[in-house]
Amino acid sequence: MLFMRWASTEKRLAVYDPFDSLPKKTKKSYLEAIKIFEGQDTRRRGHVEFIYAALAKMQEFGVQKDLEVYKALVDVLPKGKFIPQNIFQAEFMHYPKQQQCAVDLLEQMEDNKVMPDSEMEQMLLNVFGKRGIPLRKFWRIMYWMPKFKNLSPWFLPDSLPADTLELATLAIQRITSVDPDTKISIWQTEEIEACLDKTWVVSAQSEAQHVLLSEQPDEEPLVVKGPFDVYLRDQVVSYFMLIGKTRPEFKDNTDDDDVSNIEKPPGIPGVIGTPKLPAVRHTTVHEQDNGTIVAICATGTSSRDSLLSWIRLLEKYDNPVLRNIPVIFTLTSPSNDIAVQETQPATEGNKTEKKNTSL
Amino acid sequence: MNVVRKFCTVPHSYVSRNLYRKFRFSAVNYDSTAASQPQVQEEKYDFEDLNVIERTERRKAKIEPFMKNIFVSVFDRELLAYPEIINKEENENLEQRLTAIDSVFSDSKKTADDKRNILKSTKMYAAPVSWTRNGLSANNTESLMYLDAIAQDFQLAQELSDHWVGLQALQNGLTHDQYSMIIDDLISGDNTIALAIKERVAERITQSDFRTEAEMDGQGIWHISGEKICNHNDGYILVLCAIEASRLMAFLVHPRAQGVTTKGPFVNFMKTPATPLDQIPESALAQILGVSRLHAATLCRSRLKAAVHAVVEYTRPRVFVGKPLAELSTIRSTIGEALLDIYASESAEFFTAGLLDGYVEPDAELEMAMCRNFMANHGLRSMMKLLAIPELDKEEECKKLLNDMRHLALRGESLDSVNMFISLNGIHHAGKMMSQEVKQMRNPLMNPTFIIKKVIANRHQEKDNPKLTLYLAEHLHPSLKPPSEQLEYCVLRMRFACETLMARHGVKVNTAYTELNRLAEAATEILAMTSVLARASRSYCIGLRNAEMEMKLAACFVEKTRDHVKKLIREIDDGEYLNLDHFTVQFGRKVLDTNTLLVEKPIARTFW
Numbered sequence: 015m016l017f018m019r020w021a022s023t024e025k026r027l028a029v030y031d032p033f034d035s036l037p038k039k040t041k042k043s044y045l046e047a048i049k050i051f052e053g054q055d056t057r058r059r060g061h062v063e064f065i066y067a068a069l070a071k072m073q074e075f076g077v078q079k080d081l082e083v084y085k086a087l088v089d090v091l092p093k094g095k096f097i098p099q100n101i102f103q104a105e106f107m108h109y110p111k112q113q114q115c116a117v118d119l120l121e122q123m124e125d126n127k128v129m130p131d132s133e134m135e136q137m138l139l140n141v142f143g144k145r146g147i148p149l150r151k152f153w154r155i156m157y158w159m160p161k162f163k164n165l166s167p168w169f170l171p172d173s174l175p176a177d178t179l180e181l182a183t184l185a186i187q188r189i190t191s192v193d194p195d196t197k198i199s200i201w202q203t204e205e206i207e208a209c210l211d212k213t214w215v216v217s218a219q220s221e222a223q224h225v226l227l228s229e230q231p232d233e234e235p236l237v238v239k240g241p242f243d244v245y246l247r248d249q250v251v252s253y254f255m256l257i258g259k260t261r262p263e264f265k266d267n268t269d270d271d272d273v274s275n276i277e278k279p280p281g282i283p284g285v286i287g288t289p290k291l292p293a294v295r296h297t298t299v300h301e302q303d304n305g306t307i308v309a310i311c312a313t314g315t316s317s318r319d320s321l322l323s324w325i326r327l328l329e330k331y332d333n334p335v336l337r338n339i340p341v342i343f344t345l346t347s348p349s350n351d352i353a354v355q356e357t358q359p360a361t362e363g364n365k366t367e368k369k370n371t372s373l
Numbered sequence: 374m375n376v377v378r379k380f381c382t383v384p385h386s387y388v389s390r391n392l393y394r395k396f397r398f399s400a401v402n403y404d405s406t407a408a409s410q411p412q413v414q415e416e417k418y419d420f421e422d423l424n425v426i427e428r429t430e431r432r433k434a435k436i437e438p439f440m441k442n443i444f445v446s447v448f449d450r451e452l453l454a455y456p457e458i459i460n461k462e463e464n465e466n467l468e469q470r471l472t473a474i475d476s477v478f479s480d481s482k483k484t485a486d487d488k489r490n491i492l493k494s495t496k497m498y499a500a501p502v503s504w505t506r507n508g509l510s511a512n513n514t515e516s517l518m519y520l521d522a523i524a525q526d527f528q529l530a531q532e533l534s535d536h537w538v539g540l541q542a543l544q545n546g547l548t549h550d551q552y553s554m555i556i557d558d559l560i561s562g563d564n565t566i567a568l569a570i571k572e573r574v575a576e577r578i579t580q581s582d583f584r585t586e587a588e589m590d591g592q593g594i595w596h597i598s599g600e601k602i603c604n605h606n607d608g609y610i611l612v613l614c615a616i617e618a619s620r621l622m623a624f625l626v627h628p629r630a631q632g633v634t635t636k637g638p639f640v641n642f643m644k645t646p647a648t649p650l651d652q653i654p655e656s657a658l659a660q661i662l663g664v665s666r667l668h669a670a671t672l673c674r675s676r677l678k679a680a681v682h683a684v685v686e687y688t689r690p691r692v693f694v695g696k697p698l699a700e701l702s703t704i705r706s707t708i709g710e711a712l713l714d715i716y717a718s719e720s721a722e723f724f725t726a727g728l729l730d731g732y733v734e735p736d737a738e739l740e741m742a743m744c745r746n747f748m749a750n751h752g753l754r755s756m757m758k759l760l761a762i763p764e765l766d767k768e769e770e771c772k773k774l775l776n777d778m779r780h781l782a783l784r785g786e787s788l789d790s791v792n793m794f795i796s797l798n799g800i801h802h803a804g805k806m807m808s809q810e811v812k813q814m815r816n817p818l819m820n821p822t823f824i825i826k827k828v829i830a831n832r833h834q835e836k837d838n839p840k841l842t843l844y845l846a847e848h849l850h851p852s853l854k855p856p857s858e859q860l861e862y863c864v865l866r867m868r869f870a871c872e873t874l875m876a877r878h879g880v881k882v883n884t885a886y887t888e889l890n891r892l893a894e895a896a897t898e899i900l901a902m903t904s905v906l907a908r909a910s911r912s913y914c915i916g917l918r919n920a921e922m923e924m925k926l927a928a929c930f931v932e933k934t935r936d937h938v939k940k941l942i943r944e945i946d947d948g949e950y951l952n953l954d955h956f957t958v959q960f961g962r963k964v965l966d967t968n969t970l971l972v973e974k975p976i977a978r979t980f981w
Contacts, residue, residue, distance in 0.1 A: 131981040160979040194966040221578055270879040271815040274808035277883050278801040279794050280621065281659035281738055282613065283666055284570035284785040287582025 032064070033071040041083065044075045048086050061090050062115045069122050078126045081134075087119060088137045097143035104145040116141070116148035120155060129159050174249055182216045182312040185244045185251035189218075189310060192299050196220040199331065203323035213314030215324045222298050227308040228335050230258045235340040237305070238325070241316055253312045254321055256328070256341075257305035264297070318343055427503060428510040438736035439728060440743065443899055444799035445806050446868035453848040453903070455911040456727025458514045467515055470495045471522050478525040488526055492562060497523070497533060499560030501540050506556055513664065513726040517671050524675030527777050531604070532565050534668035539566030539611045541661045542623060546650025559609070564628050568665065569603035569612045569640055571785050587614035587624055587647065596644045597624055603640045610640065612647065623650040623658055663738045666745035666791070667725060673748040673781045674718045680759045680774050681711050687763040704762055711755045713933070716926050717901040718748040724904035739798055743897040746791045749782035789890065796893035797883055803871040814876040831869070837943060839865040849910040852924065856931035860902045863938040867896065870942045877948070887954045888945050895941040898934045905930050
C-alpha cells in the first residue's frame with residue numbers, strides 16, 4: 015500500500031544529451047556544443063550534469079588528450095559564486111557537488127596524461143577561490159605530473175605516429191637500444207620472389223649480432239620466436255626474435271686475487287692492443303639464458319610468411335650463413351587473422367637504413 | 374751464542390741508526406754516500422778490431438729498476454747523486470760539435486741544405502753508430518744534447534730522432550753482414566730511416582688491432598702488406614709487422630721498394646719485400662724504440678723554449694698603461710711557470726739518459742715514457758698559457774708553435790696510452806712483490822690477524838700522513854730538506870696507492886683505466902721531482918752559475934707538485950664514487966651512445 019501511493023507517478027525522464035545530436039564527432043563540434051550550452055541560459059542551470067555528460071563523451075569525440083577542451087569545460091562553471099566568503103564556508107566544503115565535479119574533471123585529465131597549465135590554475139582560482147578542493151587537486155597534479163612526464167628513458171614524441179611502419183620502427187629502436195651499435199633496416203618482402211605477403215619488415219641487427227650469427231653452428235637450427243609485445247604508450251607492436259644457440263660459457267680459471275702476474279702492454283711506442291685476432295670471449299648483452307638473440311624484427315602483417323621473407327632478406331643482406339642453417343618457427347599463435355592487414359611501401363625506396371638514435 | 378748476538382745487536386744497531394739520524398749525526402752514514410765518490414773505471418776494448426779502439430763503456434753494476442721500485446715505495450737513494458756520464462775529453466768533442474751545429478741552426482738565414490750539410494759534416498746521421506763503423510758512438514746523454522741543438526729546426530730534429538732510433542734497432546736486429554752492407558748508405562745522411570709503427574684503429578670487432586702482416590714466400594723473402602701511419606720521405610722505413618698471427622717483428626723496407634704508396638700521413642705496403650730484424654726479441658725492440666719517447670720529450674721541451682723566447686721578444690718592447698708590459702706580474706708568473714716545466718723536464722730527461730748510459734742492462738723504459746708524458750702534458754698546458762700573451766698580434770707564429778706542440782704531444786701515441794703503459798708496468802712490478810699481501814687483503818675473513826695488523830700498519834697512511842722513513846735528505850744539500858721530505862711523502866704514498874688499487878680490483882686492475890691514469894701521473898711527477906732535486910743539489914754543491922736559482926726552482930717545483938701528487942693519490946684512495954669517476958664515465962657512455970648532449974636547453978619547460 016505504501017508503495018502504491020507512488021505507483022502512478024511516472025519517473026521516466028527524456029534525457030536530452032546535447033552531444034548525441036551532433037552530426038560530426040570532432041573537436042570543433044564538441045566545443046560548439048559547449049558554447050551552445052553556455053549561451054542557453056545566463057544562470058547556466060545544470061552545468062554539473064552537463065560537465066559530467068561532456069566528460070563521458072570525450073572518448074567518442076577523440077578529444078580526451080586535449081587541454082583546450084578541458085579548459086572550455088572548466089569555463090562552463092560560473093565565476094565568483096563558489097568562492098567561500100568566510101571561514102565556515104571554506105571549512106565545510108562550499109558547493110560540494112560543484113567542487114567534486116571539478117575534481118573529477120581534473121582526475122580525468124590526469125588519467126589521460128594531460129598536463130594542465132597555469133591558465134587552468136587561474137580559471138580554477140576564479141571559480142573556487144584559493145581554498146577550493148579542486149585547487150588542491152590541481153596543485154598535487156602539478157607536483158607529480160612534471161616529474162613523471164620525462165621519466166621514461168625511451169623518448170617518444172608527444173603524439174605517436176599514425177603510420178604503423180613508423181610505429182614499428184620506434185618500437186624496434188626502443189628494444190634495440192641495449193646495443194647502441196644496432197642498425198635498423200626497413201625492407202620490403204617484395205624483394206623475395208616467393209613471398210605471398212607483400213608487406214614491410216623492420217629488421218634490426220648489430221655488428222655483434224652479425225658476428226654471433228655467423229658463428230652459429232650449421233647443424234643447430236635457429237628459432238624464430240614471437241610474437242612478443244612492446245607498448246608505446248597505448249599502442250602495441252608485435253615483434254619477433256631470431257634466436258640461436260648460446261656459446262659455451264667461457265670458463266676463466268684465473269684467480270682474481272692473484273696479482274703476481276698482471277698483464278702488461280708490449281711497450282713499443284705506438285703499439286696499442288694485440289696483434290692477435292680478438293676472441294669475443296666475454297658474453298655480450300645479446301647472449302641470454304635461453305639463447306643468443308641474433309636479429310629482431312617487426313613485420314607489417316606479423317604473418318608466418320612475412321617472417322619467412324624476413325629470414326630470406328637477412329640472408330640476402332650480408333648473412334649468408336642463413337642459407338645453410340635450418341630455421342624453426344615456433345609462433346605461439348598464428349597471428350595472421352588478428353593482425354591488421356596492411357601493405358604499404360616503405361617511404362624511402364626498397365631499403366632504408368637508420369642508425370638507432372633512440373634514448 | 375749466535376742467538377744472543379742476533380737478539381742483542383740487531384735491534385740495537387737499528388735503534389742507534391735511527392737515533393743518530395734523528396740527532397743528525399750524519400757521519401754515521403758516511404758509507405752510503407759512496408755514490409757521489411769518484412768511481413774506479415774499467416776500460417773495455419773491442420778486441421775484434423785492434424786497429425781502431427771502440428769507445429770505452431763505463432757502466433756501473435746493474436741496479437734494480439728505479440721507477441718500478443717507486444711503485445712499491447722503494448727508493449734507490451744512490452740515484453739522488455745526479456748521473457755524470459760524460460768525461461772531460463768527451464765533453465770537449467761534444468762541445469765542439471754542438472758549437473758547429475748551433476752556429477748554423479741558430480742563424481735564421483741558413484737554408485735547409487746548409488743545415489743538412491752541417492749535420493753530415495758533424496756525423497750526426499751516424500751518431501749512434503760505433504767508432505769502428507765510422508760513427509760517433511754517441512750515448513743517450515750525448516744524443517739528447519745534439520737533439521737539443523738541432524731541435525731549433527723541428528722537422529729535421531724529428532727526422533733525426535727517428536733515424537737514430539732506427540739505426541739502433543738495425544744494429545741489434547740485423548746480422549753482421551746485412552748491417553755492414555747498408556750501414557754506409559745509412560750514415561751518409563741521404564736516406565734516413567722513418568719509423569712506421571702506428572696503425573689506424575680497427576673499425577670492426579672482428580679486426581685485430583694490429584693488421585700489418587709479413588709473410589715469407591717460397592724463396593725465403595719476407596713480404597709485408599698493410600697500412601701504417603708514418604712521416605715518410607723516400608728513405609728507409611722500419612716497419613713493425615705481425616708474424617704468425619701473434620708475434621711482432623720489425624722489418625726494414627729499402628728506399629724505392631716496390632708496392633709502397635704514400636697517401637698523406639698513411640703509407641701502404643702491398644707485398645713489399647723487406648729485411649727482417651730477426652736477431653732482436655720483442656722486449657729488446659721495445660727498449661730500443663722506447664728511446665724515441667725520450668727524444669719526444671726533448672723536442673717538446675725545445676718547442677716550449679721557443680714559445681718562451683717568442684713571448685719574451687714580444688713582451689720586451691711593449692708598453693701597458695705607461696709601464697713596460699714586462700712588469701705585469703701575470704706575464705712574469707706565466708713565464709716563470711713555463712721555466713719550471715722546462716727545468717723539470719730537462720732534469721728528468723738527462724736523469725733518464727744517465728740511467729740508460731750509466732748502468733749495465735738498464736731497465737728505464739718506464740722513465741723514458743714518463744719523460745715524454747711529463748713534457749707533453751705540462752708543455753701543452755704551459756704553451757696555451759704562454760701563447761695567450763701575444764694574443765692576436767702574432768697569430769701565425771702562435772699557430773705554428775701550438776700545432777708543433779700538439780703534434781709532438783701526440784707523436785705516435787696519446788697521453789693515455791703511454792700512461793697505461795707506465796702504470797701497468799708499475800703495477801705489474803708491484804703485483805709481483807705484493808701478491809701475497811694482496812691475496813690476504815682480498816680475503817679478510819681467512820686472515821683476520823693479518824687484517825688487524827694491516828689496519829694498524831696503515832693507520833698513518835689512512836690519515837694521509839705516512840712516517841717518513843726513507844731519509845732522502847741525507848743525500849741532498851741540507852737546504853733541500855723540506856722539499857726532499859715532500860718527495861719522500863709522495864714516494865711513500867705510492868705503495869699504499871698500488872696496494873689500494875690491487876686490493877680493490879684484484880687481477881682486473883688492468884681495466885681500471887681512470888685510476889691507473891692517476892697512478893701513472895703521480896709516478897711521473899715523482900720522477901720529475903727526484904731528478905729536479907738531484908740536479909739542483911748537484912748544481913749548488915759544485916757551484917754552477919745561477920745555482921741558487923736552481924735551488925729555488927727545485928723547491929718551488931717540488932712544493933707545487935707535491936700537492937698534485939697528494940690529490941691524485943687521495944683520489945685513488947677515495948674510489949670511483951668520491952672522485953666522481955663513476956659518474957663522469959656514465960655521462961660519457963650516454964653521450965657516446967646517443968651522440969647528443971643529453972640535457973635540455975636551460976629555458977625548456979615541461980608545462981606552461
